[in-house]
Amino acid sequence: MxxxxxxxxxxxxxxxxxxxxxxxxxxxxxxxxxxxxxxxSPTAAAKKPARGSATMGMGVIAHDGRGGLPGGTLVAQTEGVDVSSHQGNVNWATLWNSGVRWAYTKATEGTYYTNPYFAQQYNGSYNVGMIRGAYHFATPDTTSGATQANYFVDHGGGWSKDGKTLPGVLDIEWNPYGAQCYGKTQAGMVSWIRDFVNTYKARTGRDAVIYTATSWWTTCTGNNAGFGTTNPLWVARYDTTVGTLPAGWGYYTMWQYTSSGPYVGDHNHFNGALDRVQALANG
Known part of the structure; x- marks a missing residue:
């Protein structure tokens, strides 16, 4: 033992x-x-945002950085903001008191998403006296431009000549969910954008504003110059100057200059005094 x-x-x-x-x-x-x-080793889900969560300027931050505030003196610029569901219920009175006079709210994305805070944001900005509008985050790899334009108009992206409603915006920028140009050739992307803006105008009588960044536009459309005479430009550049504009546009209508402005949302300059904002609203 x-x-x-x-x-x-x-x-x-x-x-x-x-x-x-x-x-x-x-x-x-x-x-x-x-x-x-x-x-x-983050999972693939952690690397990509959830569908519907894309916001105006998301790709600009990822690809061009946050940059800084504009330098020098800007003549006749009118301050504005853009918001999405990320901001939730917005205190519009605070923004009004800070000098913000116009606002855009995300209405839709693709044909699968509507902003649950849209009514509070879109109507709330209007009720405090701001001139307001709606934007659509484009996903050209999911459905056609015409299909998405119709979805946008049907879910808050319409226009009325009341002096306080701006034309809808096509937010076309880096794809947060995959390939930066959504798998399209430059010619294919131009065709998709044309399909969207033509359908939007047929539905509303207005030319949609195009929101983009020069670097994305150059890469994904070949710096196409075919929209500058019809569609107002909202350019994204987080720097002290607006920089080079996409081909076809001799000037910008709006400039998103920071994603980290005071209070909430991204902050923007309208290239003109308040009467020019009203003129765009009136068409």
Missing amino acids: PVHRSGSGTTRRSRLAALGTLLAALSLLLTLPGAATAAD
Whole structure:
């Protein structure tokens, strides 16, 4: 019997020694350069936002950075904001008191999303005296331009000549869900945009505003110059100057200059005094 106990103790000691060797080897592997841990390896879901959560300027931040506030003196610029569901219920009185006089609210994305805060944001800005409008986040890889334009108009993107409603905006920028040009050729992208703006005008009588960034426009449309005479430009550039504009536009109508302005939303300059904002609203 004593010999049997001695043998069991030897076996246990051997197993413990083997376990210790294995743990030491694992520890060494985790300290080697390039060794990954669970925290270092986000899932694919974590890398991409949820469908519907895209916001105006999301791609600008990711690709061009946040930049800084405009420098120098800007002549006859009217302050505005753009908001989405990320801002929730907005305190419009605070924004009005800070000098904001116009606002755009995200209405739709693709043909699968409507902003649950749209009514509070769209009507709330109007009720405090702002000139307001709606924007559509385009996803050219999901449905046609005409289909998305109709969806936009049917879910808040329409226009009425009341002096306080701006024409709808096509937000066309980097794809937060995949390939930056949505898998389209430059010619295919131009065709998709043309399909959207033509349908929007047929439905509302107004030319849609195009929101984009020069770098994206250059890459994904080949810097197409075919929209500058019809569609007002809302350019995104988070820097102290507006920089080079996309081809076809000699000037910008609106400039989104920061994603981190005071209070809520992205902040923008309208290229003109308040009467010019009203003129755009009236068509």
